[in-house]
Amino acid sequence: MNKQQIVSALNKVREEKPLVVNITNFVVMNNTANALLAVGASPIMSHSKQEMAEMMSFAGALVINIGTLDSVWRPGMFFAVEQANENNKPVVLDPVGCGATKLRTSTARQLAELADNLIIRGNASEIIAMAGEKSQNKGVDALDASEAALSAARALVDGYACSVVVSGEIDYIVTKESTIALSNGHEMMPYVTGMGCSLSAVTGAFAAIGEKSGVAAAAVFSIAGEIAAEKSQGPGSLQMNLLDSLYQITAEDIESRLNLRECQQTS
Template sequence: MNQNLDSPIKTIVTALHALREQKPLVVNITNYVVMNNTANALLAMGASPIMAHSREEMAEMMSFAGALVINIGTLDSQWIPRMGFAIEQANINNKLVVLDPVGCGASALRTATSRQIAQAANKLIIRGNASEIIALAGEKGQSKGVEALDSSDAAVGAARYLVKTYQCNVVISGATDFVITPEGQLQLHNGHAMMPYVTGMGCSLSALTGAFAAVGEETGLAATAIFGVAGEIAAEQSKGPGSLQLNIVDVLYQMDEATLIQRLKLS
């Protein structure tokens, strides 16, 4: 392994141990399609998920939660102000917000809401596919609903713009995953081509990004690395997308330091 990569690998392994020890509570305002998937991914990893959508309890929740994950997949006029209030409470309690701008660029509402959330959060990680990142940055990206038609490397410039504009870190998901921070970028080459055929893979990664942020890993690197390795291993054990969805939860539960170091493809 390249000596220059020792530090990122140490960051990932340290974060994994910290998450398993601390079992952080992660508040998710997420979409109806993936609530079960993301909750199971968080539980398997060792975190404690709560799907909280009520304004009445949000101030209390954010006073003791570790992080807030906002996923706009099933956006509507009732959820938008609740998301805004949740971000206010996260800011008050100095908690990090993970934004998953699902379908950003597919409609004016999604794009405008994603930008409002990014602007409002004091501590922020944005995790999206290439088309969503490009659209969020204001460039003309290719998109078809919530699917990415742009390659992840095509979104690096847009991600750097977002890092500078919102003082945040950005994760671009794709065949190659990119983690972009003010200090530079890392590329991760794990995962599997079957993963896009299961709904909620990116949403689960966003939720895990919140879990690792809650224990101090605020770049998105640990979640991206671990989920990519898990997807790769699960695909080897799966006949198709249905079994992949089950197997990835099992692999997350079984993930350990030795497996990570052996399988991780990082540059």
């Protein structure tokens, strides 16, 4: 994907304002809803099975974030994925804390197995654990470098016929056709809770308009984070400035800042 295609995808999100259904965690609901609004999409936080069939009939995409799993939400997540499948809508899965507990790991894998049209967005440790390899994590925090997750990401691509976005100092976007390295963003971003969750939500917005690789969302979000960090004195102001940057990001910002390269595919 080149700069012009990323700009075109952003313009399409802003024009179409796709509705993105989010089953997400209590910690980040506000963050992710505002990130979607800032980029030009329309968020709805819907957790009820009673309305999910109707919701997925007219929504553009479904984002599932397992950050605060419980016995009520878990079956609702599976039902929502079934409804997304029924309506041929993309599903973005954020396997928060996968590898930290058996419940999170098994839930993430079962949701991925169920989804027909899937993008997985996680940190390196989550992606490694989801693929069944040994990861290093501390709760929901990654201790593995993003490049260490490349073989795991490719295994998930093959196993679930999906795209995988690995977030880290360098973001890697792995699809069946390519592996993209994205070197934008800022070292301050991991100090704001919900940054990855917000990227997952924004990935849903781009998937809803047909950009299902994950590249455009990661590029726009990381460049916005880079711009925001330049104006911020710490994590508190970064959180505020990120929303402004997502709202204000221009084609010129993308064209001048994008640091993207295609990696050699390995078996």
